[in-house]
Amino acid sequence: MMVDALTLLLKQLNGHIAQADGSGAGAPAQALWGNVAQLDRQEIATELDNHIVLSLVNIEEERVLRNGQTFTSTGSDRGVYANRPLYLNLFLLFSANYRNYGTALKRLAQVLAFFQGKQKFTFANSPGAVSPAAALAEFSLSMDLMSLTFEQVNHLWGYLGARQTPFALYRGRLVAIDDQRVLEGGGRVRELDITSRSMTA
Numbered sequence: 001m002m003v004d005a006l007t008l009l010l011k012q013l014n015g016h017i018a019q020a021d022g023s024g025a026g027a028p029a030q031a032l033w034g035n036v037a038q039l040d041r042q043e044i045a046t047e048l049d050n051h052i053v054l055s056l057v058n059i060e061e062e063r064v065l066r067n068g069q070t071f072t073s074t075g076s077d078r079g080v081y082a083n084r085p086l087y088l089n090l091f092l093l094f095s096a097n098y099r100n101y102g103t104a105l106k107r108l109a110q111v112l113a114f115f116q117g118k119q120k121f122t123f124a125n126s127p128g129a130v131s132p133a134a135a136l137a138e139f140s141l142s143m144d145l146m147s148l149t150f151e152q153v154n155h156l157w158g159y160l161g162a163r164q165t166p167f168a169l170y171r172g173r174l175v176a177i178d179d180q181r182v183l184e185g186g187g188r189v190r191e192l193d194i195t196s197r198s199m200t201a
Contacts, residue, residue, distance in 0.1 A: 001139065002056075002088075002090065004139070005090070005121075005139065005141050005172065006033055006054065006056070006092075008121055008123075008126055008141075009054070009092075009121065009141075009172075010029070010031050010032070010033060010054060012114075012118070012121070012126060013031045013052075013111065013114050014027075014029045014030060014031050016110065016113075016114040016117075017030045017031065017052075017107070017110050017114075018030075020110055020113075029051075030051060030052055030107060031051065031052040031053075031054060031094075031111075032047075032048060032051045032052070032053060032054065033053070033054040033055070033056075034047065034048045034051075034053045034054070034055065035055055036048075036053050036055045036093065036095050036097070036160055036162045036165075037055075037160040037161055037162055039097070039162050039163070040161075040162070048097055049097065049099070050097070050098050050099060050103075051097055051098075052094055052095070052096055052097070052107050052108075052111060053093075053094070053095045053097045054092060054093070054094055055092070055093045055095065055160075056090060056091070056092060056093075057091050057092070057093045057156070057160070057169070058090075058091035059088055059089070059090060059091070060088065060089040060091070061086065061087065061088060061089075062087040062088065062089055062173065062174050087173075087174040088174065089171050089172065089173050089174065090141075090171070090172040090173075091146070091169065091170075091171055091172075092143075092169070092170045092171075092172055093156075093167060093168075093169050094108070094111045094167060094168045094169075094170065095165045095166070095167045096108040096111075096165055096166040096167065097165050098165075101166075104165060104166045105166055108166045108167070108168060111168055112145075112168060115143045115145065115170065119142055119143050119144075120140065120141070120142045120143075121140070121141045121142075121143070122139055122140050122141075123139050140174065141172050141173070141174070142172070142173050142174070143170045143171070143172055144170060144171045144172075144173065145168060145169075145170055146169040146170060146171055148169060156169070
């Protein structure tokens with residue numbers, strides 16, 4: 001599901017940039033996913049040079065929505081128990097990795113404008129963004145811009161071990177991960193047999 005979510009974001013972001021630049025549908029992609037922490041490796045640096053780089057820098061569970069197990073009816077006389085889906089917050093770093101600083105700022109502004117215009121992504125409101133099979137899955141991703149202090153920025157780039165570029169950090173909420181693994185099953189409870197016993201002192 002995470003791969004589908006990030007693929008959807010990148011495809012739509014590249015479409016937005018191409019439209020803003022006045023380029024055609026076949027324009028080269030300006031946004032790619034990659035690990036900015038590995039820009040010191042020549043082969044990766046060459047591939048990601050002069051692009052917007054999308055990196056997943058953290059994953060957080062949305063614990064508010066985690067509460068035990070769920071019971072699902074199979075439509076027959078049986079039901080099954082399964083763990084609730086895992087809801088995740090994805091912390092997504094968009095780095096404008098361009099040699100020309102003016103171009104980097106321009107691309108970063110396009111990223112900000114894109115998510116200002118569209119903050120919630122589903123397969124239903126993103127036609128043609130994913131394969132029909134993936135579109136059957138329940139999916140919703142809302143993008144929130146994170147405001148970092150100077151100290152947090154320093155920690156982030158120090159943790160990544162990379163040179164700082166113009167960037168924006170977003171929290172994508174919520175991606176549902178559901179293995180649909182059945183824990184147990186059984187028949188429905190149709191009646192209760194309550195036997196009362198008289199009690200003597």
